[in-house]
Amino acid sequence: MRIAELSRRSGIPVPTIKYYLREGLLPPGELSSPNQARYGEEHLRRLQLVRTLLEIGRLPIAGIKEVLNEIDRPDPNVHAAMGRALNAIGPKETDSGVDGEVDELISRHGWRVSPTAPARQAVAEVIAALRRLGAISLLDRLDDLAELAGRIGEIDLETVADQQTPEDMVYTAVIGTIMGDRLLAGLRRLAQESASAERYGNRLKS
């Protein structure tokens, strides 16, 4: 199909598609004449993925590129590829000064986590921020939350293991992790409102 049809079917304006092409988020079409390219169903799928990572995943363009590179790279070791893809969409490393606390948390839950996993610093950073803001009551429940997160992580890996090909496993891990964050945030707000209604007997007004 030509770019106009790609735009119509995806609902994405032609100038935006051209921008994605320039940024390398969408592979070039097949040239059918010096000034015209043809696009296939794989371009339509890729456009939907880019759009979703932008709008729902709220990833920056550079983050989307990293994720797409991981999805596209053929790798004999699917688990290493998964690790790289998950790190690409993970929180960035900073220095929070509470690493020891995260080490202890990981050890209390018997988790096996690489010493260089960026998520260690991400968790440390949130713990430091909660303490700085004096909102420490959530920290009293850190182990309860970690246990529930542990069960969510197991569900995530089960959905990955259900896939038939290494490419599908990496795709499922990346999409499931990004979209899963949003899904859990939404489900958590529904559950908070319901818990508040149960506890106080009236509904929260929107």
Next chain:
Amino acid sequence: MRIAELSRRSGIPVPTIKYYLREGLLPPGELSSPNQARYGEEHLRRLQLVRTLLEIGRLPIAGIKEVLNEIDRPDPNVHAAMGRALNAIGPKETDSGVDGEVDELISRHGWRVSPTAPARQAVAEVIAALRRLGAISLLDRLDDLAELAGRIGEIDLETVADQQTPEDMVYTAVIGTIMGDRLLAGLRRLAQESASAERYGNRLKS
């Protein structure tokens, strides 16, 4: 203290503090002369809150204003205030076309949720996106995830109920919800890596 000391103690540059003052994210200091204002500990605390909502909560300036308005507004009905504050930091409403599915999910879990809660649309939007992207294996586990989110929501409300004043309850609800999303995302990635190590017997490389 003067603005220079406020900057030194908060680690936030003076021009940035002036920007927050202009945007109404920080209340004005007390004028000690026509050109000079004095700031107190409450300004320092507010600066830390704004910084955290920006950097870790990744809220836009307008979203931070909404949250601060809710924290500042004295309201005899703490639960209504909590509802407004949580909606202010919640996902924005869109039309996804899968509302009926979310209604059924809420009803299966016996949740009490207002028909206009923005989180309904947020969940519907993620479900629609997962289906569009062909990543449906996570949807097969939707009820398992909802059950775990339900337990997280109960923990959240318990931390709110522990607070002594209505102001502290709203503050804890807002901070706990925003920071909790980040905390859970980090814990989930640690758990995913560990579940992958357990399942495949090797650690994910970073």
